[in-house]
Amino acid sequence: MEQTNKLPEKVKYDLKFAREIYSLENGSYIKQCMQCGMCAISCATRDIMDYSPRRLFNLIKLGKKDEVMQANTFWYCTSCCTCLVRCPRGVPLVDVMHDLKKYALDNGYGDYPQAAFYKAFWAEVAGRGKSFEGGITARYFLFRGLDEVLKYMALRDVGINMLKHRRLPLLPPKKVKDLGNLKKIIRKARELSGKEAR
Amino acid sequence: MEKKIAVYICSGCGIGDALDIDALSKVASKEYKADICKSDAFLCGKNGLELIKKDIAEEGVNTVVVAGCSSRVNTDVFNFGSDKIVERVNLREQVAWSHTGDDEDTQMLAEDYVRMSLAKLKNLNIPEPFIGENLSSTVLVIGGGFTGLTAALESARAGYKTVLVEKEAVLGGYVGKMYKQVPMKPPFTELEENSIPALIKAAEDAGVKVYTSAVIAKTAGGPGMFDVTIAQNGTDIEERVGAIVLATGAKPYEPEKLGHLGFGKYGNVITQSMFEEMVAAGKMEANKVAFIQCAGSRDQEHLPYCSAACCIESIKQALYVKEKNEEANVYVYYKDIRSNGQYEHFYKRAQQEGVIFIKGDVTDISESDGQLTIEADDHTMGTKSEADEFDLVVLANGMVPTAALGDLVEQEAEEEAAAASDEPKATVPPVVKSNLLNLEYRQGPELPALKYGFPDSHYICFPYETRRTGIYAAGVVRAPMDMLSAVEDATGAALKAIQCIESTIKGEAVHPRSGDMSFPEFNMNRCTQCKRCTEECPFGAINEDAKGNPLPNPTRCRRCGTCMGACPERIISFKNYSVPMIGNMVKAVEVPEEADEKPRILIFACENDAIPALDMAGINHIQYNPWVRIIPVRCLGSLNLVWVNDAMAKGFDGVMLLGCKHGDDYQCHFMKGSELAEIRLSKISETLNRLGLESERVRATTVNIMDYDKIPAMLDDFAAELEELGPNPMKDFQ
Ligand code: SF4
Ligand code: SF4
Ligand code: SF4
Ligand code: SF4
Numbered sequence: 028m029e030q031t032n033k034l035p036e037k038v039k040y041d042l043k044f045a046r047e048i049y050s051l052e053n054g055s056y057i058k059q060c061m062q063c064g065m066c067a068i069s070c071a072t073r074d075i076m077d078y079s080p081r082r083l084f085n086l087i088k089l090g091k092k093d094e095v096m097q098a099n100t101f102w103y104c105t106s107c108c109t110c111l112v113r114c115p116r117g118v119p120l121v122d123v124m125h126d127l128k129k130y131a132l133d134n135g136y137g138d139y140p141q142a143a144f145y146k147a148f149w150a151e152v153a154g155r156g157k158s159f160e161g162g163i164t165a166r167y168f169l170f171r172g173l174d175e176v177l178k179y180m181a182l183r184d185v186g187i188n189m190l191k192h193r194r195l196p197l198l199p200p201k202k203v204k205d206l207g208n209l210k211k212i213i214r215k216a217r218e219l220s221g222k223e224a225r
Numbered sequence: 226m227e228k229k230i231a232v233y234i235c236s237g238c239g240i241g242d243a244l245d246i247d248a249l250s251k252v253a254s255k256e257y258k259a260d261i262c263k264s265d266a267f268l269c270g271k272n273g274l275e276l277i278k279k280d281i282a283e284e285g286v287n288t289v290v291v292a293g294c295s296s297r298v299n300t301d302v303f304n305f306g307s308d309k310i311v312e313r314v315n316l317r318e319q320v321a322w323s324h325t326g327d328d329e330d331t332q333m334l335a336e337d338y339v340r341m342s343l344a345k346l347k348n349l350n351i352p353e354p355f356i357g358e359n360l361s362s363t364v365l366v367i368g369g370g371f372t373g374l375t376a377a378l379e380s381a382r383a384g385y386k387t388v389l390v391e392k393e394a395v396l397g398g399y400v401g402k403m404y405k406q407v408p409m410k411p412p413f414t415e416l417e418e419n420s421i422p423a424l425i426k427a428a429e430d431a432g433v434k435v436y437t438s439a440v441i442a443k444t445a446g447g448p449g450m451f452d453v454t455i456a457q458n459g460t461d462i463e464e465r466v467g468a469i470v471l472a473t474g475a476k477p478y479e480p481e482k483l484g485h486l487g488f489g490k491y492g493n494v495i496t497q498s499m500f501e502e503m504v505a506a507g508k509m510e511a512n513k514v515a516f517i518q519c520a521g522s523r524d525q526e527h528l529p530y531c532s533a534a535c536c537i538e539s540i541k542q543a544l545y546v547k548e549k550n551e552e553a554n555v556y557v558y559y560k561d562i563r564s565n566g567q568y569e570h571f572y573k574r575a576q577q578e579g580v581i582f583i584k585g586d587v588t589d590i591s592e593s594d595g596q597l598t599i600e601a602d603d604h605t606m607g608t609k610s611e612a613d614e615f616d617l618v619v620l621a622n623g624m625v626p627t628a629a630l631g632d633l634v635e636q637e638a639e640e641e642a643a644a645a646s647d648e649p650k651a652t653v654p655p656v657v658k659s660n661l662l663n664l665e666y667r668q669g670p671e672l673p674a675l676k677y678g679f680p681d682s683h684y685i686c687f688p689y690e691t692r693r694t695g696i697y698a699a700g701v702v703r704a705p706m707d708m709l710s711a712v713e714d715a716t717g718a719a720l721k722a723i724q725c726i727e728s729t730i731k732g733e734a735v736h737p738r739s740g741d742m743s744f745p746e747f748n749m750n751r752c753t754q755c756k757r758c759t760e761e762c763p764f765g766a767i768n769e770d771a772k773g774n775p776l777p778n779p780t781r782c783r784r785c786g787t788c789m790g791a792c793p794e795r796i797i798s799f800k801n802y803s804v805p806m807i808g809n810m811v812k813a814v815e816v817p818e819e820a821d822e823k824p825r826i827l828i829f830a831c832e833n834d835a836i837p838a839l840d841m842a843g844i845n846h847i848q849y850n851p852w853v854r855i856i857p858v859r860c861l862g863s864l865n866l867v868w869v870n871d872a873m874a875k876g877f878d879g880v881m882l883l884g885c886k887h888g889d890d891y892q893c894h895f896m897k898g899s900e901l902a903e904i905r906l907s908k909i910s911e912t913l914n915r916l917g918l919e920s921e922r923v924r925a926t927t928v929n930i931m932d933y934d935k936i937p938a939m940l941d942d943f944a945a946e947l948e949e950l951g952p953n954p955m956k957d958f959q
Binding site: 036038055081 | 554576581582603605608609610612613
């Protein structure tokens with residue numbers, strides 16, 4: 028299986044970017060990756076990833092910020108956890124992938140549809156305490172631009188079927204009770220994530 | 226000794242079901258006139274043993290033949306004291322368990338084995354051990370570095386007088402100069418204080434006698450009686466020691482040869498040992514450092530092997546840099562990180578500290594303004610890479626054993642070589658004049674090397690053991706290794722030295738025939754001074770006296786019998802192993818006439834791997850060809866060609882030698898035996914052809930102990946080939 032790689036040109040090792048990533052909550056685990064390739068052979072979506080997890084980690088060490096941030100790798104990670112349980116070095120790959128997604132969003136590398144979906148999902152849940160498919164969809168198309176709607180018309184049968192089976196409510200659900208406390212929890216979690224980063 | 230022979234046939238373990246015990250008894254009592262022949266259903270049990278002991282006490286039996294299980298089991302059970310001969314006939318593993326029960330051919334096989342044993346007894350005697358004079362139980366350790374100090378300490382603590390000789394003025398060696406050392410204990414992540422001062426103190430406290438600024442000028446004698454001349458400050462000191470541990474260590478590979486990595490060209494490209502000294506002196510200021518692994522090692526142009534310690538040493542040195550400045554940029558360029566065993570934790574620790582590991586080959590190093598730039602092929606990413614502004618580049622330049630430093634000893638004198646040129650010869654192990662032991666041995670002044678100048682002997686079965694009995698190599702002079710392994714080596718070698726001393730005191734052989742009291746005896750009046758024994762003894766046990774006669778040194782002998790197989794005059798024998806003895810076994814086999822269509826194949830099987838493999842086949846009840854008759858030999862090196870002649874004259878259809886695979890990757894337990902046997906065999910083919918016998922009837926094959934399941938096919942293939950050739954034409958003329 029040949030990987031759909033975009034191999035970088037000649038690299039100049041530069042630790043600035045790497046150190047930034049190491050400072051994310053789980054970023055420092057990347058340091059202990061020994062390039063054994065266990066994650067790469069375990070990953071179900073590796074074939075469609077630009078770089079396998081291991082290569083992505085290596086790129087971080089090489090300081091290739093653009094390549095890393097523009098890669099689809101962490102957006103294609105399905106959080107299936109297979110690599111995580113197999114990694115002999117105990118790298119919590121799924122958490123690292125989450126950190127990378129967040130870092131990408133915070134730094135304006137959110138071009139992937141998955142990014143828009145994440146943002147939409149998060150905005151819904153943070154604002155309501157519950158997810159609402161209609162809201163997520165609406166927000167998603169807002170982020171992605173209305174052109175995207177046309178592409179998704181092909182899926183309208185699915186939508187109609189889901190409606191028929193009451194799997195796609197038309198009206199938003201009620202917010203959770205005491206939304207204020209939820210917001211506090213989220214704030215606290217954010218603080219902690221900053222602190223726990225090593 | 227007048228032999229009173231009693232044969233005990235066991236019918237336990239399925240033997241009685243497979244064989245006709247009465248018929249077997251007749252072979253012993255009628256055909257061979259054994260004084261007593263009895264059988265028992267459980268010979269190793271209380272009653273069975275009583276039966277034997279009673280006959281010994283009341284009937285004066287002094288030669289006991291146990292026909293039952295393999296001689297590899299129950300040795301302690303069937304031990305009736307050193308003044309009794311015990312001979313085992315293997316009816317269990319090699320007959321009942323590996324052949325069809327209640328069958329004519331199986332019965333013939335068992336009867337032949339009884340005949341062979343009784344025939345062998347004719348010339349067999351109880352060995353009288355050789356006890357040397359003035360035996361010493363002192364352990365001499367050569368080399369006062371980490372391994373040497375550890376070995377000396379261990380042997381002194383075990384209660385043996387220990388002498389340590391170090392060529393430098395101070396003890397400590399390579400490790401002594403280190404700033405800190407790699408972790409030696411869990412969790413294997415922390416740098417440790419240099420252990421040398423504590424080791425020196427402990428060795429002194431344990432009473433080790435130390436000579437510094439001293440070298441070994443001469444080593445004569447053998448185990449238990451080595452006479453060593455120590456040269457110290459112009460004076461010679463004599464010490465008599467029992468065994469020697471060689472721990473002279475290794476030297477870093479010459480960095481001058483690493484010009485392609487910038488050494489010698491740029492002042493900031495240094496070696497691991499230079500870096501160590503720099504840190505120890507507090508002069509290390511660099512904040513961007515690159516380590517280049519395998520600088521010389523694993524490189525056909527330089528050292529073909531892995532030096533085994535440099536990876537973790539570089540990891541340690543990378544941590545020095547990080548210890549001083551957490552923000553320092555440290556890069557390690559590697560082929561593979563070989564952080565064996567527990568050192569994987571140490572590797573991970575360095576990663577966690579932020580040391581960057583790059584799998585790649587350095588292609589260029591250049592300098593501007595004292596700062597270095599490294600270009601490399603990054604193998605993980607498949608790209609070229611460049612990193613610059615390095616203050617320092619440290620080369621992991623690997624190690625060369627001190628035993629490999631020096632010129633090769635010239636091969637045999639010209640005329641000798643010329644005289645022997647028409648004969649195939651075994652490869653002679655290289656001996657380097659490394660000036661460590663200066664042996665007074667006919668076969669050269671130092672230890673022969675196994676590979677790359679490392680003087681090990683059999684890396685699988687006998688680490689530490691060298692090809693000179695009583696001299697044990699330990700630490701990096703024996704093989705490249707890290708410090709944890711060196712501790713193990715030092716301790717192991719010290720124990721081996723002690724084992725050697727103790728065995729020598731009892732007149733016993735050391736490994737692999739531990740406990741064997743026999744030794745070769747020379748019937749000197751018929752010696753033609755051909756020097757074959759001297760040359761072929763794998764352990765340098767035979768010197769030459771002033772008149773050119775072989776001069777055996779029994780305490781160096783390991784009882785392999787290679788000399789016995791080598792001697793064309795057949796004047797070398799052991800009390801319990803000799804050319805006529807095995808010849809009698811060959812002749813004792815009853816070979817059926819051609820018309821009976823029962824071919825016979827004779828197998829000489831080496832006791833080190835082949836016999837255990839055959840026994841394993843039996844233990845697993847794997848059936849094999851009943852035409853074979855197996856004779857165990859100490860080593861194929863002891864094979865004397867006359868046995869093959871005897872077998873052919875007797876009417877055997879084929880002869881097969883089963884021995885260890887020779888060569889570097891798997892060795893004969895006596896180094897050269899199986900190789901020598903093959904060479905001798907090649908000489909016999911011509912003779913066979915002349916007699917009108919196809920040389921294909923005789924062949925050498927290698928087996929290792931795990932090949933037991935392949936044995937049936939090996940035997941069947943040979944039997945099929947012999948069938949093609951037809952029966953041995955000498956068959957009916959015996
Ligand atoms: S499995 Fe773990 S150690 Fe191995 S390459 Fe993947 S992340 Fe690195
Ligand atoms: S172990 Fe040997 S002696 Fe004992 S019963 Fe079995 S064959 Fe007989
Ligand atoms: S220990 Fe490491 S650097 Fe040394 S030779 Fe082996 S692989 Fe190369
Ligand atoms: S060849 Fe073997 S038996 Fe003969 S002297 Fe040498 S070690 Fe001893």
